[in-house]
Amino acid sequence: MGIIDAAFDSIGGVLSDQWKDIVTAAPFDEHTIVAPGIRKDSQNGRGANYGAEDILSNGSIIFVPENTAAFVFSQSGIEQVITQPGGFEYRNGEATVFDEQDRREKGIGKILLGQAADRIGFSGMSSEEKRVAFVNLREIRGLKFGTRGPLAYNDLFYGTDLEVYSYGSFAVQVMNPEAFVQNFVPANVTSYSLDDPQARTQLLSEFLQSFISAVNSLSAEYRISQLPSQANSIASRISTEEGNAGTWPERFGLRLTSVAIENIEFSEESRELIRQFSEKKMGVRAYEDASQQAANIAAQQMIAEGVRNNGLGDGGGMLFGMNLASVLNPQNATFAGASTAPTEPQTENAKTSSLDNQIETLKKLKELLDAGILSQDEFDAKKREILGL
Known part of the structure; x- marks a missing residue:
């Protein structure tokens, strides 16, 4: 039957x-x-x-x-x-x-x-x-990734290792369909999607290993805040790596086409380190500005003291010293705008500027002479000194 x-x-x-x-x-x-x-x-x-x-x-x-x-x-x-x-x-x-x-x-x-x-x-x-x-055979985009633990990044700006978490997506494309079917797709399967966690696990694990290596290789050149703009460089370094995602073309007939870094977040410990660094840097800058201002005032007072002690009298010496100090460089007691080092021949503009400074200084001295603070001999001596006679 x-x-x-x-x-x-x-x-x-x-x-x-x-x-x-x-x-x-x-x-x-x-x-x-x-x-x-x-x-x-x-x-x-x-x-x-x-x-x-x-x-x-x-x-x-x-x-x-x-x-x-x-x-x-x-x-x-x-x-x-x-x-x-x-x-x-x-x-x-x-x-x-x-x-x-x-x-x-x-x-x-x-x-x-x-x-x-x-x-x-x-x-x-x-x-x-x-x-x-x-x-x-089209590009398959929007494959999400995220570092499961903190990634150590030696930031050249802060000069220390920072812990960060990175999130983003990457894209792949089948370049050798026969190798892909033979080496990546399970046997006797005619339907396969990278939305399936089991299908994506191997790719994602190898990608993260290559991603961490590529990111760390950039730490000697870029601050951590510049990493999102280096996505193309990261993708290139991953593709040329000797292991993990760099082997996909030969192993699976699959290649990484792009990487998009959507966000980089600091760990709580690293965020606190950056806050402390910023506060200290702002404090040091404020101290340096205040110290420079105090040094300039002290230099001007020393110049005035020196003029007073050279025979111009207490009141007149101080007045003349402070006026003269206002046109002197407090770092080297030279006239502002003048150079103490030998220079090449001055241009016409430079000569005009130097002459203007001399005239302005002589006007100040003439005012002191007219006020009776300077004697004619003192005025003539300073005039010859300024004009180099």
Whole structure:
């Protein structure tokens, strides 16, 4: 009884599988990397192709979308890879009475009876098994990452190791679909998405290892606040690394295309170190400004004291000293704007500026002379000194 049932199953299966198939890709979402081929079985109420899902007849059409690669799988693995977009006629399936070439070579009777006889030995099943899957060759973006623990970064500005957390996303692209299917996608899988945590775990772990290494290699050149602007450099360093994500092209036929750093956060300890550093730096700057101002005042007072002690009298000496100090450089007691080091010949503008300073100083001395604070001899002596006579 079992053999008779197998015979009827074989005949029914052969007849239902004679139809040619039209195979298209299932819809891709943003992170789908492998989508199954789906068979079109009806159109506007017409069509009744309800044969086996894993049987492809000769003359069937496989439609390959742009930026995808179609894979035909048999029991032994990859049978054929189609990378050109468009409609592809499949010729390595089961013979069908609806294919002109098969009818001419085998005849209708041999096709039907031969297939039915073969199936009886397998309890009505076909020994052929063909499936179609499509690999996404587009860039797959928005794969989120985040450092699970603090990342030590030796910031050149602060001169110390800071602990930071980094968040962002990266993008990948299949560059060798055959290597990707053979080495990354699990066996006998025709649907695969990087939204699946199990699918993404290996990529994410290796990416983070490479990311940490790439970031630390930049610490000698960039402050930590500059890292987001160095995303392209980080991606390049990851891609050229000898381990982890740098090996993806050879191992998986997959390459890292971009890295986007969305945020960098300091740990609480590092944030406190930066706060203390900023407070101390502001305190030191305020102290330096106050010290410089006090030093200038002290220098001016010393200049005035020196003029007073050189015979100009208490009141007049102090008045003359303070006026003279206002036009002197408190660092070296030279006239402001004048240079104490030998210089190259002055330009016309420089000469005019020097002459203006001399005239201004002589005017101040003349005011002291008219006020009776300086004697004519003292005025003449200072005049000769200023004019270099």
